[in-house]
Amino acid sequence: MKEYSTFDILGPIMIGPSSSHTAGAVRLGKISKQIAGQGFYEVEFILHGSFAMTYKGHGTDRALIAGILGMNPDDERIVHSFDIAKENNINIVFSASDLGYQHPNTVKILFKYEDKEDFYVIGSSIGGGNIIITNINGNELEMNGNKPTILLKYLDRKGVISEISSILAKDQLNIATMKVTRDKDIATMVCELDDNINSSIVDKISTIDKILYVKSINPIVR
């Protein structure tokens, strides 16, 4: 039996009209921006399934843009996000595509940068404002953004996990879950923690040998 808290039932406080098509879309946008990083000049939203069919009526487009601008699901500026993106000189493109076997409310968010390669994140809004990220630049994974999360990519070798966990332990951070998958010699790790992560941890982890990518994502309010 799933547990519910009082504020799962009376909440979230959100901008309407739909927890999955609006609130979840804001969270997808915001978490994707945190994964991809700042400095993009254009964002393309490739919508799949129900997102592609009904995004206009639910304001899913405004919600996704609000997310990549860093807004939370209860921000009353969401309705104006097209204008705010323009003020910030971010070009916005929407398209529809069949992304294959995916949840009906799925979006691929493609970030474009002047000084580095394109970066994409695929995620789904799975109901009640909950989301799941399933793909980052072709790496399949699963993260829901409900807990502070460290994302890592590294050339696999012995001892990496213990080096990471000792850095976390030194800073009194407790690991809640850790999942590692491997494609050829490149390993992807999703590590959820009980406490929020500060940037010094990311700096320390990035000094470990053969780390290709490290990012920390603190949870987004629901």
Place this chain on the structure above:
Amino acid sequence: MFNRGTELLELCNEENKKISDIVIEKEMKATGMTREELIKIMGETLNVMKTSATEALDKEVKSLSGLTGGNSKKVQDYTKKGKTLSGVFINSAMAKAFSTSEVNASMGKIVAAPTAGASGILPSAMLSAQEKLELSDDDLIKGLFTAAGVGEIIAKNATISGAEGGCQAECGAAAAMAAAAIVEMAGGSPKSSLDAAGFALSNIMGLVCDPIAGLVEYPCALRNASGVVNALISADMALAHVQSIVPFDEVVEAMYEVGKALPETLRETGLGGLAGTETGKMCSKKIFG
């Protein structure tokens, strides 16, 4: 801890407490937060509810799609004229429910209670009860914990999702939560609160989810307006000790069974019911092309 209505009532009876007390204590244990912290968050929740339930009363709020809007103001203006069939109280409650639904459809701020689609019912019920029973905001905050406790039981043992159980699961749950809260705030017993919740679910059992164009607008706003009336009369029935034959937990089970038996076209797909009518399809075509 409680998973079912019977367990909640036992806890109330053992300790001679209200449902809201038991829910607050459970939440303190589960989250580690203090009573004051929980009350503060619920106070913020109530404030959002108050704003959404009154914002569209005297200004026309249009939905993002352009399909609906302005009904809150229409009912409010009609109420002011004084000559109505169901009276000022019921009409004002409907206007407030419309208000939150319209704010939601226009990308305004609401509290999902328990969902965005059913978000008009609880705020209107709380404000209507506040006026009628002369309650303080603190009373309403406690009432919202009672509502949440009832909602938790429904979510755990059935569903609060229209895609899974139809409108009865969303507007039905919201009305049940509101009815239980009103009974407690009016001085009724915990058992009467659950009777009221059971009545509210029984009154609309089988209600389908058939939104035109799949949007949270029509008939959703109508069902929020009728949903708050359902909550108010269910509370009155329980306070009058109308005979409740099937206990709340079994009503919840029945709602779930009925929900699962509904065809997919009547579970938030925008295909059957009103969405599937000639006009419903035409509206959809106009919005999405």
